[in-house]
Amino acid sequence: xxxxxLTRSLDRGATLFVIVVAAFGILIPLSNxxxxxxxxxxxxxxxxxxxxxxxxxxxLALSIDLIWGYCGILSLGHGAFFALGGYAMGMYxxxxxxxxxxxxxxxxxxxxxxxNYPKLPWYWHGFDMFWFAALMVIVVPGLLAFCFGWLAFRxxxxxxxxxxxxxxxxxxxxxxxxxxxxxxxxxxxLTDFKDILGxxxxxxxxxxxxxxxxxxxxxxxxxxxxxxxxxxxxxxLIAVRDTESRTRFLGYRPERYKLFVWVLSAVMAGIGGAxxxxxxxxxxxxxxxxxxxxxxxxxxxxxxxxxxxxxxxxAVLVNFGKTVFTGALPELWLFxxxxxxxxxxLLLPGGIxxxxxxxARRPKNVTPAAExxx
Amino acid sequence: MAxxxxxxxxxxxxxxxxxxxxxxxxxxxxFEDGVAKFxxxxxxxxxxxxxxxxxxxxxxxxxxxSALQDDRLSADPDTKKVYITRQDGKIIDxxxxxxxxxxxxxxxxxxxxxxxxxxxxxALGSLTLLSPDPAKRIAAARSVFKSHEESxxxxxxxxxxxxxxxxAKDAFAEARAAILLNTSGISDADKLDAxxxxxxxxxxxxxxxxxxxxxxxxxxxxxxASAISSIQSRLAVWSAVQNAWYGLSLGSVLLLAAIGLxxxxxxxxxxxxxxxxxxxxxxxxxxxxxxxxxxxxxGLFDYSLFIAVPLAFLVAGAIGVLIERTIIRFLYxxxxxxxxxxxxxxxxxxxAVRTAFGPTNREVGNPxxxxxxxxxxxxxxxxNRLWILCFTLAVFAILLAMLxxxxxxxxxxxVTQNRRMAASMGIATSRVDxxxxxxxxxxxxxxGVALSxxxxxxxNLGQSYIIDSFMVVVFGxxxxxxxxxxxxxxxGIANKFxxxxxxxxxxxxxxxxxxxxxxxKRPRGLFxxxxxxxxx
Numbered sequence: 001x002x003x004x005x006l007t008r009s010l011d012r013g014a015t016l017f018v019i020v021v022a023a024f025g026i027l028i029p030l031s032n033x034x035x036x037x038x039x040x041x042x043x044x045x046x047x048x049x050x051x052x053x054x055x056x057x058x059x060l061a062l063s064i065d066l067i068w069g070y071c072g073i074l075s076l077g078h079g080a081f082f083a084l085g086g087y088a089m090g091m092y093x094x095x096x097x098x099x100x101x102x103x104x105x106x107x108x109x110x111x112x113x114x115x116n117y118p119k120l121p122w123y124w125h126g127f128d129m130f131w132f133a134a135l136m137v138i139v140v141p142g143l144l145a146f147c148f149g150w151l152a153f154r155x156x157x158x159x160x161x162x163x164x165x166x167x168x169x170x171x172x173x174x175x176x177x178x179x180x181x182x183x184x185x186x187x188x189x190l191t192d193f194k195d196i197l198g199x200x201x202x203x204x205x206x207x208x209x210x211x212x213x214x215x216x217x218x219x220x221x222x223x224x225x226x227x228x229x230x231x232x233x234x235x236x237l238i239a240v241r242d243t244e245s246r247t248r249f250l251g252y253r254p255e256r257y258k259l260f261v262w263v264l265s266a267v268m269a270g271i272g273g274a275x276x277x278x279x280x281x282x283x284x285x286x287x288x289x290x291x292x293x294x295x296x297x298x299x300x301x302x303x304x305x306x307x308x309x310x311x312x313x314x315a316v317l318v319n320f321g322k323t324v325f326t327g328a329l330p331e332l333w334l335f336x337x338x339x340x341x342x343x344x345x346l347l348l349p350g351g352i353x354x355x356x357x358x359x360a361r362r363p364k365n366v367t368p369a370a371e372x373x374x
Numbered sequence: 375m376a377x378x379x380x381x382x383x384x385x386x387x388x389x390x391x392x393x394x395x396x397x398x399x400x401x402x403x404x405f406e407d408g409v410a411k412f413x414x415x416x417x418x419x420x421x422x423x424x425x426x427x428x429x430x431x432x433x434x435x436x437x438x439x440s441a442l443q444d445d446r447l448s449a450d451p452d453t454k455k456v457y458i459t460r461q462d463g464k465i466i467d468x469x470x471x472x473x474x475x476x477x478x479x480x481x482x483x484x485x486x487x488x489x490x491x492x493x494x495x496x497a498l499g500s501l502t503l504l505s506p507d508p509a510k511r512i513a514a515a516r517s518v519f520k521s522h523e524e525s526x527x528x529x530x531x532x533x534x535x536x537x538x539x540x541x542a543k544d545a546f547a548e549a550r551a552a553i554l555l556n557t558s559g560i561s562d563a564d565k566l567d568a569x570x571x572x573x574x575x576x577x578x579x580x581x582x583x584x585x586x587x588x589x590x591x592x593x594x595x596x597x598x599a600s601a602i603s604s605i606q607s608r609l610a611v612w613s614a615v616q617n618a619w620y621g622l623s624l625g626s627v628l629l630l631a632a633i634g635l636x637x638x639x640x641x642x643x644x645x646x647x648x649x650x651x652x653x654x655x656x657x658x659x660x661x662x663x664x665x666x667x668x669x670x671x672x673g674l675f676d677y678s679l680f681i682a683v684p685l686a687f688l689v690a691g692a693i694g695v696l697i698e699r700t701i702i703r704f705l706y707x708x709x710x711x712x713x714x715x716x717x718x719x720x721x722x723x724x725x726a727v728r729t730a731f732g733p734t735n736r737e738v739g740n741p742x743x744x745x746x747x748x749x750x751x752x753x754x755x756x757x758n759r760l761w762i763l764c765f766t767l768a769v770f771a772i773l774l775a776m777l778x779x780x781x782x783x784x785x786x787x788x789v790t791q792n793r794r795m796a797a798s799m800g801i802a803t804s805r806v807d808x809x810x811x812x813x814x815x816x817x818x819x820x821x822g823v824a825l826s827x828x829x830x831x832x833x834n835l836g837q838s839y840i841i842d843s844f845m846v847v848v849f850g851x852x853x854x855x856x857x858x859x860x861x862x863x864x865x866g867i868a869n870k871f872x873x874x875x876x877x878x879x880x881x882x883x884x885x886x887x888x889x890x891x892x893x894x895k896r897p898r899g900l901f902x903x904x905x906x907x908x909x910x
Contacts (some may be wrong), residue, residue: 074710155894160645160709164844165890171841172886175879294717334725341718345711
C-alpha cells in the first residue's frame with residue numbers, strides 16, 4: 001500500500017523537489033556546525049535561523065495551498081492555526097524556563113507572577129511534558145478547525161463569505177489573546193525561552209536540529225499533500241473546487257471532503273507554528289492579525305496556486321524579498337507587497353510555477369481541466 | 375395693557391410684603407444680638423451667634439459667616455465690636471457694614487472648634503439657599519439634599535415658601551423631604567409625602583438617600599422599599615436608554631462605513647478590501663481642507679465640513695473609478711482574486727498616505743457646532759455623535775432615493791438582479807460597474823469626513839473599520855440597503871448592551887462569534903436576495 005502511494009504521488013518534479021529540500025535540510029546545518037566560522041561556505045547561525053523561519057512559513061503555505069489550490073477554500077484566517085500551534089509550543093517552552101525566570105518562580109511563568117496569578121490556570125497543566133504539548137500542537141488547531149469547518153461547510157457557507165468569517169475568526173482570537181486575563185501573556189505573548197527537551201534553544205546545535213526538522217516537516221507535509229491530491233479523494237476535491245453544486249448532484253458529499261482537508265490543513269499549519277516559535281524565540285498575538293493570514297495567501301498566489309512546489313517557493317521568495325526590502329528600503333516594502341498582490345492576481349494567475357512548470361507537469365493525453373471557477 | 379399694569383402692581387405689592395415679612399424678625403435685633411455674641415469668643419455663644427446671624431436674613435450674614443470660616447472675623451472684647459477683614463484686606467464693622475480704618479489693637483480672631491466648623495458649613499449652605507441667582511439656589515438645595523442637615527430645615531422651608539422658580543422650588547421640596555426623612559419625631563404621613571417627593575426625583579442620589587434610611591416605622595420602611603424598587607427600575611430604563619443611544623451612535627458609524635461596501639458588494643459582487651482606505655482618504659481630505667482653511671481663511675473653519683464632504687466624495691470616488699477601470703474590471707467573476715488584489719491596493723494606499731502625511735495621527739478639529747453636549751433626562755448626548763447619526767441617516771436616505779428614482783439607480787438595480795439580461799436590454803454594464811464602484815468609494819470618502827470627527831486620523835484608520843463593515847454587510851445580507859441598515863444598528867446596539875456585561879473586548883469577541891454562528895443559519899445574511907440571483 002505504502003509504496004503504491006509513494007510511487008503515485010512522487011512524479012519526477014515532486015521527487016526532485018523532495019531531494020532539493022532534503023539537501024538543504026542536511027547541508028545547511030552541516031555547514032553551520034562543521035565548517036569554521038568565517039569560511040566562505042559556512043552558513044552563519046542568524047542566516048540559518050532566518051531560513052528556518054522561511055521553512056515554517058513554507059509549511060503554512062503548503063497547508064493553505066492544499067485547501068485553496070485544490071479545494072477552492074480561501075482561508076483568510078489560517079494564521080490563527082499557525083499561531084495556535086505556536087502558542088502550544090510556546091507554553092511548553094515557558095514551563096521549561098522553571099525557576100530561571102526573572103521572578104524565579106518554579107511553577108508560574110514570569111508574566112503570571114507579574115499579573116498576580118495565584119496558581120497555574122487549568123489549561124496550562126500538562127504543558128511541562130513535551131509529548132503533551134506536541135499532542136496539543138495537533139489537537140488544538142485540529143479541533144478548532146473541525147468545529148469551525150463542521151458548522152461552516154454543513155450550512156454551505158462558501159466563497160467570499162467563508163473567507164470573511166475565517167477573517168472574523170482570527171480577528172476574534174487576536175482580540176482574545178491580547179487580553180491579559182486570558183492567561184497567555186497578553187500583548188507581550190510568550191518569550192524568553194531557555195530550553196527545548198533539555199537543549200538550549202540559542203545553541204547552534206539546537207538551531208541546526210530545528211532547521212533540519214523544519215525541512216523534514218516541509219517534506220512530510222508535501223508528501224501528505226501529494227498523497228491526498230493524487231488520490232481519488234483529491235479528484236473529488238478538485239471537482240468541489242471547480243463546481244461544488246455539480247459534485248453534490250453527482251452524489252458526493254462535498255462538506256465531508258472539505259472538512260477533511262480543512263482539518264488536515266489546520267493541523268499542518270499548527271505544526272508549522274510549533275516549529276516556528278523555538279526558532280524565532282517569541283510568539284505574540286500579532287500572529288493572529290488578519291493581515292498576516294492574507295499575506296500568507298499571497299505567498300501561495302505568487303508561487304502558483306494549486307502547485308504544491310509553488311507554495312513553498314512563493315513562501316520562501318516573498319519572505320526573502322521582505323527581509324531584503326525591510327532592511328534596505330523599509331518604506332517601499334508595503335508598496336512592493338501591494339504591487340505583488342495586484343500584479344500576481346492580474347497578470348500571473350498561475351504564479352511562478354505557471355510560468356515555468358506547467359507544460360512539463362501536465363500529462364499529454366489528458367484534456368486540460370477547466371480553469372478554476374474562483 | 376391694563377392687565378399688564380395690574381400684574382406689575384400686584385408683583386410689587388407681593389414682593390414688598392414678602393420682604394417685610396422676612397425682615398421683621400431681623401428688625402427685632404436678633405442680628406445685632408448675634409453679632410455681639412461673637413465678641414464673647416466662647417464656643418456655645420459663637421454657636422448661638424451663628425444660628426442667629428444665619429437665620430436673620432441680613433445681607434451681611436453671608437460675609438460674616440464666611441469670614442468666620444476663613445478665620446477673618448475678629449472681635450474686640452472690650453468694646454464688643456466685631457470686624458470683618460475682607461479678602462481684599464479692607465476692614466468693615468460686622469454689625470453695620472461701615473468701613474473701619476484698622477483693627478483695634480486688642481482685637482482677636484474668633485476661634486472655632488470642629489463642632490462649630492460643621493455649623494458654619496451648614497449655615498453657609500443655607501445662606502446660599504437664599505441667593506438671588508436661581509442656579510445657585512438649586513445647587514445649594516441639591517447639596518442640602520445630600521447632607522440632609524436637620525438645622526437647615528427652617529431656612530429650606532422659608533425658601534420654599536417664597537420660591538417662584540419652578541426648578542428651584544422642586545429642588546427645595548426635595549431638600550425638605552430629605553431632611554424630614556432623616557429627622558425623628560415627624561409624623562408618618564409627612565414622611566410618606568417626603569418619600570413620594572424623593573421618588574419623583576428618581577436618580578442615583580435619591581436612591582442612595584432612601585437606601586440609607588434606618589430606624590423608621592414599618593409603614594415608612596415599606597413605602598421606602600417600594601420607592602427604591604421603583605427608582606431602580608426607572609434607573610434601569612435610563613441605563614437601557616443610554617446603552618441604546620450609544621448603540622445607535624456606534625451603529626451609525628458602522629452603517630456609514632459599511633454602506634459603500636454594501637453597494638459594491640451587492641451590485642458587483644466585488645469584495646473591496648481597500649474600502650477602509652477610501653474612508654481614510656476621506657478623513658485625510660478633511661484634514662487637508664481644514665489645513666488650508668486654517669492658514670488662509672480662519673473664519674470659514676465652522677464650514678470646513680461642508681466643503682470637505684463633496685471634496686471627499688470626489689477624491690475617493692475618482693480613485694475608486696480609477697481602481698475599477700485599471701484593476702478590478704479584469705477580475706470580474708473571480709471574487710477571491712478580487713479580494714487579494716484589492717488588499718494589495720489597500721496596502722499601497724496606506725503606504726502612500728503614510729509617505730505623504732507621515733505615520734502619526736493628524737489633528738482634525740471639530741467645528742463649534744459639533745462640540746459640546748446636552749442633557750436629556752438622565753443621559754448625556756454629545757453633539758458630534760448626534761450630528762453623525764443625522765448625517766448617516768441623510769446619506770442613507772439620499773442613496774436610497776438615488777437607487778429608486780434616478781436612471782443610474784435603475785440601471786444599477788437591473789445589473790444587480792440580472793447582469794446578462796440588463797446587458798441585453800442595452801445597459802452598458804461596464805459603465806454602470808465603474809460608476810457603482812465610484813459611488814461606493816465616494817460614500818466611503820464621505821464616511822471618512824464624519825469619522826474624522828470622532829476618531830484618530832492616521833493611515834490605519836481604514837483597517838480598524840474594515841472587519842466591522844464586513845460583518846455588517848454579511849450580517850445584513852447583500853444587495854439590500856435596508857439589510858445593511860438593520861445589520862449596522864443591530865450590531866451597534868448588541869455591542870453596547872454586551873459591553874457592560876462582558877467588557878468591551880469580550881463583548882466584541884462575543885459579537886464576532888455570534889455572527890459566525892449566525893452565518894450558519896442564514897448563509898446569505900438577514901435580508902438575502904431570493905430566486906435565481908442567489909446562485910449566480
